[in-house]
Amino acid sequence: MPHVVTENCVSCRFTDCVTVCPVACFHGDGDRLYIDPEACIDCGACIPICPVHAIKEDFDLDEDEADWAAVNAEKAAELPVIRAKQAPLPTAESRRGELGFQ
Template sequence: MTYVVTENCIKCKFMDCVEVCPVDCFYVGANFLVIHPDECIDCGVCEPECPAEAIFPDSDDKAAGWLELNREYAGVWPNITRKGEPPEDREEWKDKPGKREMLDPAPGKP
């Protein structure tokens, strides 16, 4: 099992999860974070830290379709080990559905 970041993170990218990860398995895109599934040790400490409730174990139905996307982008985006500056409008996007098509494939800044 691994944890994955899902749609709720898109355009929110709070990054509280990054601060608590003991193995630094988060990678940053322009408007989304991902977890490298081969680096995640399944500790789960990131899940309750996410204000957008975007992190789920890969066994959860809410994670369906996100595992491979996390794997793909973790292979090309930079690793992030400290919380950066979240988007100013993150609260406006926090609970909005249907954000998957807004995922920006560009790498972010660690």
């Protein structure tokens, strides 16, 4: 079961997760990250390092998050791989606070 980046990543794009990924399965755009389900080996290393708890195993998605699996697959196929840590978005810290993860 691949892992999925959920809505919590929107307006954050913390990239701590890419530093622990052994297969470079993360892709990104100007607002968030996505996981390529074909490349993900389900190691789970990314889950505890995400500061906004945006990554879940696909079978742990809540009903209202289920669509994120398809979004990750679609977007990962068209976006570049993110292989190194980057600066989070300027809105990341405020979004983190909104999500209750200060």
